Amino acid sequence: MRHRILAALIFFSLLVNAVQATEISGKTEECLDCHISATPGIVADWKKSLHAEVSMSEALKKPKLERRVSVEQAPDGLADVVIGCAECHTISPQTHQDTFEHNGYQIHIVVTPNDCATCHKTETEEYAQNLMSQAYGNLKNNPLYHSLVDSINGIQTFENMQTKLAPADEETNADSCFYCHGTKIEVKGMASRDTQMGIMEFPVLSGWPNQGVGRINPDGSKGSCSSCHPRHQFSIEVARKPSGCAECHKGPDVPAYQVYNVSKHGNIYSALGKDWDFKAVPWTVGKDFTAPTCATCHISLVTDEDGDVIAERSHKMSDRLPFRIFGLIYAHPFPKLPDTTIIKNKAGLPLPTELTGEPVAEYLIDENEQKKRLKTMQKVCRACHSQQWIQGHFKRLKHTIKYTNQMTLTATKILLTAWEKGAAKGLAQNDSIFNEAIEKKWVEQWLFFANSTRFASAMAGADYGVFANGRWYMSKNIQEMADWLEFKLNMMKENKLTDR
């Protein structure tokens, strides 16, 4: 017995030595010297990260399925040091517009997907094909969506019995829509700041702070890995838990988190998730978790206990998405390309469907691609559910997509009638289609109610799709829109009679 205990002790001390053998680079040591007192929270955070523990040569020793890195050999200088401050903040200084001289080093403030690609190449490349990476441009450069932003964020005034809408300013946009979509970070000069170490010079950034998924970075790259893997722990656990996605996918427009919470999956996660392993790579169904989170179905590498791959990791989340069920007027097949600003419908509007719902096929994936993606997703379901169960589930989702599109069409017809009869001003009058009360009711029909109903169906959180921003509100909204139109047209008629 004594011998075994001694042996164990020796083993552990060797282990400790082995870990200590992995070095912090001299550059990073210098960073830490000051930042341990300048920003103690993030230093402590980083110390808890895998980055602080493992060098690239160690990471590459692991079997492929267990790796978190996706390059085949250690990048220059990273083989035998842990990934510390300097390893990320001094990489390729010439490509970062925000590089500045800081205590003898060329530092850049904003670490970008290009920097992360040094070790996580595949993930970065996939993400660049992900709709999210284009979230800035897809909102900013689509004139229709941008007029929606203006109609929400612009200051309204009231004078002479009329409301007036000013365009939204950058500061408000950065604090609202573009918080999630991402801002454009640009260097606007240099400024001196009084620090613990005396006066220092720093680049002045516009659009900062921001960690939006489609952020335009000072090196021209798009996105922010810290949207889902927050600095400086970069924990896979945060990204795999539903609370991570909830940061942007919770509001009435994208109630993914709310729906998950009332699903059976969410119920099991809430009760038992505390005992699951959210750090294991690969992620083994049954062993590491017994119900999926968002990441399981949409992104993670999932295996069974034999090590067989159920789903490949993909940071191009659309790989498992046949439909686009939110954000647009009608649900439709997923767009072919992440840059949706190229899309135009027959009426010339930058929309993937006509105003009356017909999809603009040339920009959208075809049925074969839809089937392929559905199959990829369903392989995850198959780990627990029978084929019949899965088919029944997706049959309902397809039916619900059809149903919600029809209910949106009905609301659209009421709006089109209002425009036609002069009860509201629309496209023909060269007016925003989002700025009047009746138009805002129409927006809620699809952006809130139809979306919510589809999410509830897609993730089997049906309770959410009835009363909580779902079918109840779709049905009520149509009645209220029709009521309003009747009142308005009647008022117009009376006024005409009176005016005579």
Next chain:
Amino acid sequence: MRHRILAALIFFSLLVNAVQATEISGKTEECLDCHISATPGIVADWKKSLHAEVSMSEALKKPKLERRVSVEQAPDGLADVVIGCAECHTISPQTHQDTFEHNGYQIHIVVTPNDCATCHKTETEEYAQNLMSQAYGNLKNNPLYHSLVDSINGIQTFENMQTKLAPADEETNADSCFYCHGTKIEVKGMASRDTQMGIMEFPVLSGWPNQGVGRINPDGSKGSCSSCHPRHQFSIEVARKPSGCAECHKGPDVPAYQVYNVSKHGNIYSALGKDWDFKAVPWTVGKDFTAPTCATCHISLVTDEDGDVIAERSHKMSDRLPFRIFGLIYAHPFPKLPDTTIIKNKAGLPLPTELTGEPVAEYLIDENEQKKRLKTMQKVCRACHSQQWIQGHFKRLKHTIKYTNQMTLTATKILLTAWEKGAAKGLAQNDSIFNEAIEKKWVEQWLFFANSTRFASAMAGADYGVFANGRWYMSKNIQEMADWLEFKLNMMKENKLTDR
């Protein structure tokens, strides 16, 4: 010291052997042989369950208070095997319409309360008397409620300035209301499917998947134990945590979970619940938990540290419910019987109160029964609170029931006036009372706002009862309904004048 360590090792190895002595049946072994790779997630899930660990003879060795089973002796064949796949999925094959031949066994897909009753007899019998077990019929077979379903789930169209409502289809109903209430599962023939094991035949089920509380099963039984005890871990922990109930009791119509979350009890659970024991049977106040969850007050066997019973376990949850505070137009004494389709008010409507609020006494429990139930509930409160505290709390709840009923009556009077004056079409016009905008506002008065206010009072989550779908909205809704009526009647008057 060495001897003690050795003794401990021997003890543990004996323990391990003891557990291994409990066998997996040969039938279940055969199931597992394929399903460990066909559906690895649920096999792993089951392995973590008590079912996979304990045989009935072991379960029956426990003192009565600690048992999870409620038959007095081990059912045939279950004495010395753990409860595996075959033990549930092959039971009484002749009674299950969905039994089919599968690799030489007579398997049924849908495990039902009747199957669970083999070991959990009392719980199944109690549940059959629980309102929930009738959730399918109570919604489907009550013409008034069913017209509510139609008004929410039916497709609406807009042509010639009129909206038109089609009846709801089965697929949409299954994806919304009946997801929680339960669908009717029927066998619609057989179909071949291509599986890992080659082509196989399976029964085709309608209404599938579903785990609603009042599901009509292929053996004629009602309900689904996996609504609260999700397969295949069947964890009591899931059922005892509020997230379990939240699956159906969260939306604006039944905001139990939301209210609990802002109550002191919910606050304590959120902060400290991680350290509580959710698996202990019986559940000992103070030792296992220090604030109640839904289950504590409504269903669980609760004892004190001396082993004295504070509350008996009952799956007939109405045992602790004097009032019915949600889902109906007015709060009222609990119905006598779980099948509420037998209820008719004086006006002939299938409602437990008149439209003006008077309860239909003959179908509802009397004051004595109410007192008895309140007492049963209050015994749980007494574990921590003084008599005065409890009486003060329930006095407020009764006051709030009265207050909310009055606010609903006011909304009803506005609607009755609208019907009377022809501003809307109601009972007298043989029209649905749920399909117009003003009627939907009226529905929200009771189904959302009065309900929420009562829940907030009942569970002391008062914050929810003011601004979050509570009193604020009741007061605002009345003003808006009155405004609408004024506008509408005025429009009708003007139109008459104009028409002359």
Next chain:
Amino acid sequence: MRHRILAALIFFSLLVNAVQATEISGKTEECLDCHISATPGIVADWKKSLHAEVSMSEALKKPKLERRVSVEQAPDGLADVVIGCAECHTISPQTHQDTFEHNGYQIHIVVTPNDCATCHKTETEEYAQNLMSQAYGNLKNNPLYHSLVDSINGIQTFENMQTKLAPADEETNADSCFYCHGTKIEVKGMASRDTQMGIMEFPVLSGWPNQGVGRINPDGSKGSCSSCHPRHQFSIEVARKPSGCAECHKGPDVPAYQVYNVSKHGNIYSALGKDWDFKAVPWTVGKDFTAPTCATCHISLVTDEDGDVIAERSHKMSDRLPFRIFGLIYAHPFPKLPDTTIIKNKAGLPLPTELTGEPVAEYLIDENEQKKRLKTMQKVCRACHSQQWIQGHFKRLKHTIKYTNQMTLTATKILLTAWEKGAAKGLAQNDSIFNEAIEKKWVEQWLFFANSTRFASAMAGADYGVFANGRWYMSKNIQEMADWLEFKLNMMKENKLTDR
């Protein structure tokens, strides 16, 4: 090896003896004798508390930074006993109106801040300067706010085509607004109750139960420490977790918890908080936690790993609050004093701004004080974030305060026009400004939508500030108010024409 194990055992047994040396007082032993069976839940709860473990002399042995108590020497009789039932419930009997004779002791029911001050003097004094301590009077004694309470909680009736509003009753108020704000607890006589120990006499309390933050206690003190430190565990963990604040700060009027949940901080807390130490005093950034909760930024003593103080503990939460961003019509500098009933604007209304938004400077802190408070708050941010990050963040908040105030002003202008033109009755007509539908829409503009938008900005939970009760609703509400005014004025015009 054997020797080490033995040494460890001896050390542990000494430790156990040391703890046992701290005594439970004889009085408390007597309480426990009965209450262990009368109210077992709270006795078990207390046993898990620090109060049950530590005497004042032990507490005072700790270094100052680690102390939870703030007196310098042990109060009479508390030096060598743990803080049990009697220590709190028999303190200063003559000052408590609810003191009664109970088994030979002078007991009071309601333990008050004055009682807690015996050991936690500084915290109590700070809390008395905290806005929360005045929450009862600030709502009850401000005629304008009180008319808001009436308009929400009063029973409305509908007769002769008119709605009528009765003033709110005490019972409803206690079950809604004053649940959080606090009720007034008064002794209304004595009553006999049948207990396990036979018939006993107890004081009858009005306004009971209540644990509101501004509760008026039977000893004249204000507040309830158990609002945030629930009895009888008094856990600092509960107070430090966001769920604690959520009890009152969740509804649409104060969505702090909702916003935190969709912030990066909330995301990290949700995923990783399970591993943090919520009991450590002082609370060390990086070591004990890696993202802030409500308490971190607003109240807690926060240090770095060198033991340097980042933020002093203060139960006067306004110490870190330059702005008041919720509850009032416009955001404005924080009030100088916690009693806001003294405030009057130029128009004579008890408001800190004019109806058109101009702040009433004399009652509000000046720019210097605002800067000082902001700096105190920002020191917490500095533990992780750069100066530029923080400045960018607060620049946005200030912009959003300005933006939301403008959007409220626009809604106010519509309402003022409605009053002026007789479309609604306001101040000039001596009518409540909260009781009509259009006025309630106006209230939502600031109480729900502008508030939510500001919270979303302040805590970087931007997603909440767009669609979830934020900017979307502000913009829509203005359009709906303008629509309503047009309809109403038109109806008035037609009616005049018709009447001629």
